[in-house]
Amino acid sequence: MTKHAIDRLQLRINEVGNPACLGLDPHVVTVPDFLFEEGKVKYDNLSNSLEYALFEFGRRLIDATADLLPAVKLQLAFYEMYGVAGMKALERTMLHAREKGMLVIADAKRGDIGSTCEAYAQAFLAETRVGDHSFRAFPADIMTVQPYTGWDGVKPFLDTAVENDAGLFLLCRTSNPSASDLQGLKLADGRTVMEVLADLITQWGANSLSEEYNLSALGAVVAATYPEEARNLRSLMPQTFFLVPGYGAQGAGPDDAVAGFRADGSGAIVSASRSMATAYKKFAYPIVDFDLAARAEVLEMKEKLNLALQHRAI
């Protein structure tokens, strides 16, 4: 029996009474223009002004919602696309979220083999050691991981997670329309590829079950956009925590989003990105108050998810 970040995540969800997660996707169209303008006024070079805008986007959303939410999920692609300036903003945003008491999920979807996976796990979940020095590169608590390379590609991540009180979400059922191209392939034994993976996730995580909530350190990404499949995958992975994407802008509603929760209402967290960052449009707030609008959206999402959990038929 161990303790790990997935267990801490469930604890924080229970404390705030809200199984929702702030998604940060700082695409140029999502980050309010005025933040780029502020950056230009403050700094006379593109790199510093970009870093300012990207960091402020996350900082303001975090500050406005940290007391209501257990975790923040940072989409790495939308930091990497800005180069070194983006990676500086990523590091600072992660540190800021931790200071505010949120668990940090690196939505990195990294995957490789052997020692390369160790390096990725170190980048996000553990200390990097160089000679007598050690430091955290991009300090997250949990990261998302790709399954295509099989156990060799998962074990180094899982070992690092267990050693460092961290956690993982392995892609199982993604939220996109063509997810079935590979995930839905029907095998000779009657299972689909994602069902095989679900069985493997249960098996691979079995040695990392937590005492408090009976959850494995190896969670799974199971989308809100396929609720029937989420129910099926839950039955195959009773001790697996689900990260649930696809809510809001991608089309899934609260009833869809809670389909994969455990019978007692635990075991999953629903992530929303665009619907948070652009809530100022829905609530007709001035754009400078995009963070306050996100707070209103978080409160509404909390109510909707809890209602859906109360009224669902198990």
Add this chain to the structure above:
Amino acid sequence: MTKHAIDRLQLRINEVGNPACLGLDPHVVTVPDFLFEEGKVKYDNLSNSLEYALFEFGRRLIDATADLLPAVKLQLAFYEMYGVAGMKALERTMLHAREKGMLVIADAKRGDIGSTCEAYAQAFLAETRVGDHSFRAFPADIMTVQPYTGWDGVKPFLDTAVENDAGLFLLCRTSNPSASDLQGLKLADGRTVMEVLADLITQWGANSLSEEYNLSALGAVVAATYPEEARNLRSLMPQTFFLVPGYGAQGAGPDDAVAGFRADGSGAIVSASRSMATAYKKFAYPIVDFDLAARAEVLEMKEKLNLALQHRAI
């Protein structure tokens, strides 16, 4: 008919007569200690001295081999694990390799859905635009991509690649022992998962065939460690360029590495990382000449691969 980076890669291979690729994996155990020491002498902070050592590792290997090799492959994990300092070294190493005339392969193994894939593709293969400014974040010519999310997760990468004279390698058959956990699953229709993916890669890439070498912009990762499967996958993907990992330190020899080449000896490149960076041990060079030892290793690898190509039974 189009031109793209995969086509340019084949051209460069023909020019230098060497289907080998320098892999850069700057793990702490691979980067010679004296480079970290030099960094400490030059800079009084960890971040700058790290950046120095990581950049110098790549720069010296590139300078010693650029005239003999068509391309360099940078393993992102071993830069990300050093945080922002690592990402600075990554950007500078990519720029340096381009100046030396090498094609740059970002071994990023990124994968996601929709606009997130666009962001990753922008990060490595295209310009990032912010207001009136545009810049290259991490300037590569080709990147490796994960297949698990299906067509939605490949199309944004492929569109960006075709628009920007770039290219892709989609993971198909990886080099690790447990690769078969998912890739080898037997389907109801008799094919394996990797065979389905091979058929999809052929189909998805069909609109990007180049005039000169009849190659698609969508290449595939097909490991040297499973030569029988490489031959089979070649028959399913005649117009697909293969990136071949697993040579040297991972156990595959030259005959294994060329198994997936086309009958005319084109259509693939063999990557080697550890065997290049640590060649000073094999050739008993002083460690300060690790780059000259890598040059000797490149010459030996070139001869071995060309011999294997000449003598193989098709």
